[in-house]
Amino acid sequence: MKPFAYTRPGSAAEAVREVAVEPGAVFLAGGTNLVDHLKLGVARPDLVVDVRTLTSREITDLPDGGLRLGAASTNSEVTADRRVRERYPVLAQALLAGATGQLRNAATTGGNPLQRTRCVYFQDVTTRCNKREPGSGCSAVGGYTRYHAVLGVGSAMPDPTAPETCIATHPSDMAVALTALDAQVQVLGPAGERTIPFGELHRLPGDHPSRDTVLEHGELITAVDLPPLPSGARSAYRKVRDRASYAFALVSVAAVVAGEDVRIALGGMAHRPWRATRAEALLTGGPLTEHAVAHAMEVELTAAQPQPGLEGGNGFKIPLATRTVVATLRDLTAEALR
Amino acid sequence: MDAEISLTVDGVPRRLTVDTRTTLLDLLRERLGNTSPKKGCDHGQCGACTVLLDGERALSCLALAVAHDGAEVTTADGLATEGELHPVQQAFLDRDAFQCGYCTPGQICSAVGLLREVDRGWPSHASADLTADPQLTAAEVAERMSGNLCRCAAYAHIVPAVQQAGGVQP
Ligand SMILES: Cc1cc2nc3c(=O)[nH]c(=O)nc-3n(C[C@H](O)[C@H](O)[C@H](O)COP(=O)(O)OP(=O)(O)OC[C@H]3O[C@@H](n4cnc5c(N)ncnc54)[C@H](O)[C@@H]3O)c2cc1C
Numbered sequence: 001m002k003p004f005a006y007t008r009p010g011s012a013a014e015a016v017r018e019v020a021v022e023p024g025a026v027f028l029a030g031g032t033n034l035v036d037h038l039k040l041g042v043a044r045p046d047l048v049v050d051v052r053t054l055t056s057r058e059i060t061d062l063p064d065g066g067l068r069l070g071a072a073s074t075n076s077e078v079t080a081d082r083r084v085r086e087r088y089p090v091l092a093q094a095l096l097a098g099a100t101g102q103l104r105n106a107a108t109t110g111g112n113p114l115q116r117t118r119c120v121y122f123q124d125v126t127t128r129c130n131k132r133e134p135g136s137g138c139s140a141v142g143g144y145t146r147y148h149a150v151l152g153v154g155s156a157m158p159d160p161t162a163p164e165t166c167i168a169t170h171p172s173d174m175a176v177a178l179t180a181l182d183a184q185v186q187v188l189g190p191a192g193e194r195t196i197p198f199g200e201l202h203r204l205p206g207d208h209p210s211r212d213t214v215l216e217h218g219e220l221i222t223a224v225d226l227p228p229l230p231s232g233a234r235s236a237y238r239k240v241r242d243r244a245s246y247a248f249a250l251v252s253v254a255a256v257v258a259g260e261d262v263r264i265a266l267g268g269m270a271h272r273p274w275r276a277t278r279a280e281a282l283l284t285g286g287p288l289t290e291h292a293v294a295h296a297m298e299v300e301l302t303a304a305q306p307q308p309g310l311e312g313g314n315g316f317k318i319p320l321a322t323r324t325v326v327a328t329l330r331d332l333t334a335e336a337l338r
Numbered sequence: 339m340d341a342e343i344s345l346t347v348d349g350v351p352r353r354l355t356v357d358t359r360t361t362l363l364d365l366l367r368e369r370l371g372n373t374s375p376k377k378g379c380d381h382g383q384c385g386a387c388t389v390l391l392d393g394e395r396a397l398s399c400l401a402l403a404v405a406h407d408g409a410e411v412t413t414a415d416g417l418a419t420e421g422e423l424h425p426v427q428q429a430f431l432d433r434d435a436f437q438c439g440y441c442t443p444g445q446i447c448s449a450v451g452l453l454r455e456v457d458r459g460w461p462s463h464a465s466a467d468l469t470a471d472p473q474l475t476a477a478e479v480a481e482r483m484s485g486n487l488c489r490c491a492a493y494a495h496i497v498p499a500v501q502q503a504g505g506v507q508p
């Protein structure tokens with residue numbers, strides 16, 4: 001592991017200043033992703049700025065009836081919170097479907113959405129990877145694509161040597177739930193505070209696959225706000241994986257049904273949590289019959305590009321996503337969908 | 339780069355100078371000679387390095403020692419009090435819940451943490467009702483212990499051991 005300096009400043013504002021002026025600096029929270037990357041050589045910082053004790057660890061009521069999750073609250077603390085379990089089951093379920101008890105005790109509200117892809121090539125410094133080493137190419141194309149994207153990628157078999165190619169998925173379960181909940185991210189940066197709608201936090205690869213989010217260097221997440229849901233709203237998270245526990249999603253679905261309003265976010269499908277806006281528009285106001293949901297998802301997925309590769313590639317994700325959305329909405333609207 | 343930290347390990351206060359890169363796992367094993375937490379994968383994937391960090395179960399391989407200055411660490415080695423085994427340790431013996439024993443200190447620390455989580459009503463992926471008090475069923479134990487792999491596959495005995503330690507007749 002490359003040597004690095006470690007510091008725990010006196011305040012969040014000081015931590016932001018320290019990172020902003022040092023290009024080789026990173027924030028450290030629970031460390032469950034960053035420490036792994038230090039060992040793998042994927043992260044090679046000169047300075048590690050520990051913010052775990054600098055942001056709030058509290059979960060507090062907001063005046064509008066929502067909840068504020070301090071960035072240092074752990075994934076375990078969020079799922080243990082009765083208000084989260086009662087009012088935002090989709091979030092509690094997403095967190096409980098991720099990682100393990102030990103990891104959730106360390107992982108934080110700020111760190112979880114910023115964990116990096118689990119693309120096997122990204123984690124292996126001996127391979128070409130545009131995300132890890134901009135311009136080096138993408139080893140995943142035609143390789144092991146089982147956990148890779150089908151949405152937001154230009155074509156089946158993009159050019160593996162092009163600097164913009166990246167077919168990675170974002171691995172966070174929590175982020176998919178926060179996308180469906182229309183959460184708001186509170187950020188402190190060198191230029192002051194700003195609020196980012198959660199659905200705009202993560203990026204598609206575009207011309208810069210190395211950038212996962214719209215955060216600038218030195219911007220610190222201080223809290224995530226959950227807006228109130230209308231009374232009678234129901235929500236759920238469903239995750240499909242290769243093992244029953246302790247595995248990342250192949251495909252996952254976060255859904256919120258509130259009266260006429262239907263919100264659907266997909267995990268495991270794209271470089272960022274994927275809000276299924278086309279399907280939502282078709283389903284809003286209409287009856288959520290199995291047929292209507294399947295049709296809406298087929299429309300949503302018309303642009304999907306299955307990636308060929310080892311073990312049959314990832315084309316299975318397209319029908320799987322539709323089936324998973326149908327099942328999630330069927331559970332949420334048990335009577336209506338029969 | 340070096341940093342000075344204080345830790346309480348199994349009840350003993352320690353003051354140490356550590357390289358900033360040192361994980362809690364390497365500090366326990368290499369510096370303090372406490373080999374009860376094991377290095378299985380060193381990447382958060384097996385649970386063999388599980389300890390109790392300020393009372394909660396945690397992976398010592400993914401924790402930088404410098405980031406836990408002032409923490410209280412309990413390893414499986416420190417669970418017994420005055421020659422008396424911890425109820426989880428006793429249950430693992432009673433139920434023959436290990437074969438080679440390599441994963442066992444991590445399994446035991448994880449189970450101690452799990453029982454406290456269940457006592458506080460924390461739900462799991464196996465809980466049908468997120469707001470009800472969790473019951474220590476086999477399915478609940480299996481899900482909550484999924485972060486502790488056992489290469490000998492002693493799972494069939496580990497689950498009842500955890501249930502016994504939790505006061506439930508398996
Ligand atoms: C074996 C294993 C299995 C896992 N399984 C799953 C799973 O099934 N589902 C899932 O969702 N996750 C899973 N995870 C990932 C885990 O959820 C993340 O590692 C964790 O949530 C990251 O949070 P952290 O606080 O530890 O972040 P850290 O590792 O401390 O940081 C992660 C990143 O976020 C940055 N950062 C941290 N806090 C802030 C902040 N406040 N503001 C700005 N930047 C910040 C850091 O600089 C770093 O780049 C798994 C991890 C492991 C090791």
Ligand code: SF4
Pocket residue numbers: 117119120121122128129130131132137138139140141165166167168209
């Ligand atoms: S998919 Fe993205 S992360 Fe994976 S090798 Fe290609 S560029 Fe790297």
Ligand code: FES
Pocket residue numbers: 376377378379380381382383384385386387388397398399400
């Ligand atoms: S050694 Fe820590 S989880 Fe495997």
Ligand code: FES
Pocket residue numbers: 435436437438439440441442487488489490491492
């Ligand atoms: S008893 Fe051998 S690895 Fe678990």
